[in-house]
Amino acid sequence: MTSGVPYAEVIGDPVGHSKSPLIHNFWLAKLGITGVYRTCHVAPEELQAYLEHRREDPVWTGCNLTIPHKIAALALVDEIDQSAADIGAANCIVPKNGKLVAFNTDGSGVDAAIPGVHNSVCIIGAGGAARAAIPTLDVMCALDIRVVARDPIKARHALSSLPYDLAFYPFAEAAEAMRNVDGIINASPLGMTGQWPMPDNILAALETVAPDAYVFDMVYSPLKTGLLQKAEAIGLTAVDGLIMLVGQAGGAFKLFFGEPAPREHDAELRGLLTA
Template sequence: MGFHFKLIGYPITHSLSPWIHEQFLERSNLQGTYKIDEFKPEDSFEENIKRLKNEQIDGFNVTVPYKQAIIPFLDILDDTARKMGAVNTVAYKNGKWIGYNTDGVGYVRSLESKYPNLFNNKENRVLVIGAGGAARAIYYALDQYEFSNIDIANRTKATAEGIIEMAHSPRRTEILSLEEAEKNAGSYELIIQTTSVGMKPNQEQAIISSNNIKLNTIVSDIVYQPVLTKFLRDSAKKGAMIHQGHTMLLYQGQYAFEIWTNKKINIGDMDTKLKDILEGR
């Protein structure tokens, strides 16, 4: 019979999730399908969910605008999803719908796969730029590694304050303005850009200047269209080591697939293949 997975959201016709999970199915030698199911805003979300439950699928991903709307229809939330207040992966297990959030784990896996030594030194200073859902998930995941400093920069400082409350261990987290972040960029070993600034069609924008970034800083941008953002290009010119956002997509998917099937797929050359697909768009 095989596995049956879906993606719900709107609009999602151009999503790369089917390609990613079809690759995972093939690489794991499992039979199955992964299909897009657009929930149009004018339709009843509750009725669509009832229909989905009747289809008896094994799991599904959730994207905008339904990451919060799905929660009341779930039987169980894992701890991360509860803290995030958002769900992007649902698994059907033992007659229950269980909600997960794979954003933070997916991001950290993608970063660790390229720069494993970063995680060996807890004194490495981290700057997270932005205070939205992605920033929240990434901060929470990095917190598990107990870096001594994880600062947050955002246009409005008040928005960032709620993120600090998730820290499981005491730490000094400073909330900075974007101007302060730009000025102090040279004091960090890892800088993570989590906003949509620099995304197509505004690919010549950057959230902050890279002028003060020091040599060999790891600069990461979760934007993946374009694959190489202006922020990454400018940072590379300053001698930074870069981490591209499309890899986060792969490792988020890897974790979701693992939840559904108990199989952890080796990403291998999917990084390059996905990059080629994105650059051809």
């Protein structure tokens, strides 16, 4: 507990890799706000108890949610903001007037990371991060959205509440799913430090995308994932996960600490994040 000092935190399992504390504490220092942002490891079976405990803490200003809590948390809050309802997942929980309210700022992060409007996109993964990306892609006029998942049947069920016409492919058919698409988005933990690497056949399938396609990896630890290394090696536009991370953090910071994030310092912040 951080006695008397307002604090927010990021919770997940795992969570030690998170760069969110660096981002939020950097902004707090720039603005001269008294507060702190930290990590807190919360296993799935601990989530309900964690929220019940934090609800009673008067200096807790909220939390970010990462794997695997973004969907499960919706059943444990008192209110769901439209930003989270539209996606069906939350990346922030904030206490308001004695209630816990779920929000989602991931969409703004995705919007910041995707380089322009493209017609066809292939998403790897079908969890909370994918749910955040798909509505943003629809707004950006991506008419052909394909999802590659380890289990396409489970993926279809997981994304069934979203009002979009999606095509689903197993990992074994990644080359077909990626053929001639304008963009690839990794919305899974594959390639993240401590997680399974991106399967070789998915890396090989990058050879089938449109020659001017972008590859956006939401993973930011490591910054240069195997997927992005492969993309750069074959001349595709590679977009790392820090762009989305900082973008979504800006919205969360305002919810937690009541002030807009000082984004005029983004270049300095990125230098710290990549040091």
